[in-house]
Amino acid sequence: MPPEPDERAKRARHASAHELNALIHEAGEESLLALLENPNLDEGHVSQLLERLDLPAVVLSAVAQTGKWTASEAIRLRLARHPHTPRRIALSSVRQLFLFDLVRLSLLPSSPAEIRRVAEELIVTRIPHLPVGEKLTLARRGPARVAGAILAEGHAQAIKLALANAFLTESQVLKVLAKPGIPERAVTAIAQHPKWSCQYNVRMALVRNAHTPVPSVLAFLPNLTMRDLNEIAALEELAPHLKKYIQQELTRRKDAERTRDV
Numbered sequence: 004m005p006p007e008p009d010e011r012a013k014r015a016r017h018a019s020a021h022e023l024n025a026l027i028h029e030a031g032e033e034s035l036l037a038l039l040e041n042p043n044l045d046e047g048h049v050s051q052l053l054e055r056l057d058l059p060a061v062v063l064s065a066v067a068q069t070g071k072w073t074a075s076e077a078i079r080l081r082l083a084r085h086p087h088t089p090r091r092i093a094l095s096s097v098r099q100l101f102l103f104d105l106v107r108l109s110l111l112p113s114s115p116a117e118i119r120r121v122a123e124e125l126i127v128t129r130i131p132h133l134p135v136g137e138k139l140t141l142a143r144r145g146p147a148r149v150a151g152a153i154l155a156e157g158h159a160q161a162i163k164l165a166l167a168n169a170f171l172t173e174s175q176v177l178k179v180l181a182k183p184g185i186p187e188r189a190v191t192a193i194a195q196h197p198k199w200s201c202q203y204n205v206r207m208a209l210v211r212n213a214h215t216p217v218p219s220v221l222a223f224l225p226n227l228t229m230r231d232l233n234e235i236a237a238l239e240e241l242a243p244h245l246k247k248y249i250q251q252e253l254t255r256r257k258d259a260e261r262t263r264d265v
Contacts, residue, residue, distance in 0.1 A: 012036075014034075015035070015037040016041055019043060023038070032059050049066060050081060063087055063092065064089055073096070080096075080104045080107070083097040083100060083108055083122075084114040086114070093115065094118070098121075105126050106126065109123045123146055126146075127149060135161075138153055142165040147168075150170060151165070151171065157186030166198075173204060176199050177208050190214035191215070203227075210223050211245070213244075227252075
């Protein structure tokens with residue numbers, strides 16, 4: 004017969020380091036809590052334990068209440084990303100993570116959505132103070148919001164990397180183009196990018212942006228609908244030279260339509 008819960012807990016509390024490798028897979032909550040009291044338990048064992056997605060919140064809380072474990076970056080990362088970690092503990096853990104552990108956390112689908120958002124916010128707030136090398140790394144492999152924030156900064160080397168970032172989304176590119184202080188080089192790079200300049204909504208945003216190179220604007224206008232052209236032309240904040248080109252395109256189409264009707 005399997006040992007009684009009290010016996011399993013006693014075994015977990017006093018097991019040797021070698022036996023702990025098997026005991027971290029125990030199912031009982033009482034045994035797992037007893038395991039955390041074992042003097043032979045080390046960081047490696049706790050890290051393995053936290054990889055279990057079925058851990059109850061009470062066990063995760065017990066880990067978080069032990070200072071020698073939360074002093075470890077690896078443990079804090081696992082607490083932050085675990086789906087059953089109590090919200091207060093997860094938020095506290097994520098705020099103590101190093102930059103690139105925040106990146107890992109923000110890209111992990113199994114992490115709670117709120118925790119991923121907080122991780123992204125923390126990265127974005129650090130961006131202005133980061134050395135160029137770290138910004139380039141984030142531009143290359145950071146999450147969409149982070150890539151967008153770096154793109155909006157307009158650093159010449161980072162722009163190309165951010166636009167090629169596999170996580171960058173159209174919505175982030177549109178948010179960048181809507182920022183009033185976006186550097187001209189960033190707008191030009193988007194307008195000339197083979198992927199983003201082909202997106203209809205991005206073209207709309209580029210046509211509205213005063214920094215978009217005139218040749219790009221003229222190339223985009225024939226592909227926009229009459230309705231969208233009229234809506235853009237009616238914008239009060241539209242730069243005069245853009246309004247002129249849009250009016251010319253509208254006139255060209257009306258003349259072409261009249262010619263067809265003759």
